[in-house]
Amino acid sequence: MTTIRVTDRDGQQHTLEASNGSILMETLRDEGMGVAAICGGQCACATCHCFIDPAWYDQLESAAAEEAELLEFLDFHEPGRSRLACQVIITDQLDGLLLTVSPEE
Ligand code: FES
Incomplete structure (x- = not known):
């Protein structure tokens, strides 16, 4: 399991466990x-x-390229920070990953 640290849209912080090999989006959802x-x-x-x-x-x-193109169209896109969680695979190397859920578009 890998620990990820998440700030939600209300500014609340959460520590979650995600299975290695799973998709980050699945844990957030x-x-x-x-x-x-x-x-x-x-x-x-x-x-x-x-x-x-x-x-x-x-x-x-x-x-x-497909993800990068979609990100560019978002109002809240921030180069160097923005990613789509469905394109991130959890690995041991991401233990402690820190992220914030974007505002809704
Ligand atoms: S779940 Fe739709 S783009 Fe990630």
Whole structure:
């Protein structure tokens, strides 16, 4: 299991456990962090948009072109912080990951 630290849209902080090999979006959705994930993780809705702490951002696999293009269209896009949680796979290396759920678009 990997520990992730999440600030929700109300500014509340949560410490969650995620299974290695799982998708970050699934933990955020299932733990009630307000991530609707209406496309089911198909990189199409951006309702799983999160801001990754800059200290962690470079430790994630780079965003694929499809994700990067979608992020650019978002009102709250922040280069160097924005990711779609459905495109992030949990690994041991992400233990302690710090992120904030984006405001709703
Ligand atoms: S769940 Fe729809 S883009 Fe991530």
